[in-house]
Amino acid sequence: MNRCITLFCIIFIIGCGNTIKNKTPEIIKKIEPNLFYGIDLNKFSVKTKKIKRGDSFGKILEDNGIDYPEVYEILQAIKGKLNIHKLNIGKSYSLFYSKDSFNKPEYFVYHPAPESFTKIHLRDSLYGELIEKPVRFIEMEASGVITSSLYETMQNSGINDELTYYLSDIYAWTVDFFRLQKGDRFKVIYTEKFVDDSITIGIDRIKAAFFEHKGKSLYAFEYLSNPEKGIIDYFDENAKSLRRAFLQGPLKFNRISSRYNLRRRISYYGNRIRPHKGTDFAASVGTPILATANGTISKASYTKGNGNFVTIKHNSIYSTQYLHMKKRKVRVGQYVKQGDVIGWVGMTGNTSGPHVCYRFWKNGKQVDPFKQKLPDAKPISKKLKESFTEYMTPYKIKLDCIDFYDKLLNEVAEIN
Ligand SMILES: [Zn+2]
Structure with a gap:
């Protein structure tokens, strides 16, 4: 229980003052506990498997008691509406059998990604549909104090460790992530993508970040610096690019x-x-x-x-x-x-x-x-500087309001 509470504290740290409240994903609402892909499990039994090498839609059906003439009819019915020709190895599919007749499946569901699935009705009225779930973008905040590597700190704090890659990309020019010091710390405001209210399908992007390396504060704010070309880049609080003319080293993680x-x-x-x-x-x-x-x-x-x-x-x-x-x-x-x-x-x-x-x-x-004192990359154009400052300021206030999550401190607090 305590662990659960801690986890929530890390991910949804409450900001101070009048900052925008975190929109935490709501707890999963199970509409009907007996529905699976919209099919009532009181009436159907289900068999779920993974696509193997050599599997095709037709072969799976034939292996499950549907003869080729019927398969052909089904394919004709969904032709032009659904593309079922390419099934990816390792992705799951389900066959639904009516509880009164066990020999032939009535539905085929192919589930290649969390945000969409294909459902095909195999009997009587033949039809198929591609169901795409709406993706929600939720703004989140996280922070941490480095104890070992950035990745391990993220993992230990229960933060989506995918953020490691986004952060190291932003700071590739300024922070050597293989030479982080114990006590270096970070805060991030980012958006994460969810389906079904609470199932994460990955980080969308980092909107603002703060990294304290060897006591030096490094802010980063995402900004559309070249609207004509659609170039989005990260700048510090003084509109200076975080990119340097040279990377710190020739590898993604330099050691x-x-x-x-x-x-x-x-x-x-x-x-x-x-x-x-x-x-x-x-x-x-x-x-x-x-x-x-x-x-x-x-x-x-x-x-x-x-x-x-x-x-x-x-x-x-x-x-x-x-x-x-x-x-x-x-x-x-x-x-x-x-x-x-x-x-x-x-x-x-x-x-x-x-x-x-x-x-x-x-x-x-x-x-x-x-x-060497190496040349910096181009700063934000003078024309855009004012609007950058206007855009950046509320994010900076928000960042400054995030408390650092320190695992050790929190554990002491819990014991007391
Ligand atoms: Zn050498």
Whole structure:
């Protein structure tokens, strides 16, 4: 019971003052306990199975006592109205049998997604219908204090852990999610999609977020920054883009295994100084490697030392290089955008384990990207700044009003 209450506290934290109240999903209203896909289970018995390889609508019916001429008639009746030709393996279907005659099914229901299902009446009046359930978008709030990883914190706090990906996307340019500190904390206002009042079918989007990293406050507000092109992006409270010209690293989740170090000593080379002018990011073989900024591929080839590698020229000042790829995905001359996959992590060339060696050039000299003051991405246009501020302010007030959910504190409070 206590756990239940805690869970609700986490997900639907009550805001302060005059903030908009959380619209929590209402508890499931069971209209008729004996209805299943609108079919009365007092009159029908049901068999539910999963689509197997080789299954088709016709085969399932034939396997269940409906002969081919009848199957053909059914297919004719629903032709043009329903597409039942492609059944996805692993999705469920149900057959309904009238309780007085057990030998032949009367209804076939195919249920590929939570928000829709196909129902076909197989006897007498043949007909089929696609029933789409209305999707509700509900605004929610959540917060947490990092104890281990962001993902684990979400899971431990009972928050939809899908939010991890949305948050790490928003902050990819500013927070290194592999170097979070204990005590870093976050708050989010987001919308989640529901069917049948309370069954979640996933996160829609994050509208506003706050992340406190090493004591530094980072706000993020979603805004349509380019109405002509329909570009939606995230900006801080001063209308500054959260995107930087370069990503923190070339992987979705960056974990540095060896930094830029001009005085590195390696025992393999008799403990002599072997400068490491790149930054190594460890990841398993096959992890996608992302372009850290927009640019044109200037090299995509193989050498004995580098293995499969790619070089991107971003502008007259900056270039980046990515080594030891399992496979390259781009060719010379191709333009890539920040975040585009350019290859996959491997261990080709001179390397002892799977990683990507990331090299960064400024004016023709290899430098440590983490020591550079890198250019920011474009801010919001002057024309839009005023309307952004107007839009952002109530969300900022709302965010500021969310309390941090601290699991440990709450447990102490419950014991007392
Ligand atoms: Zn390296």
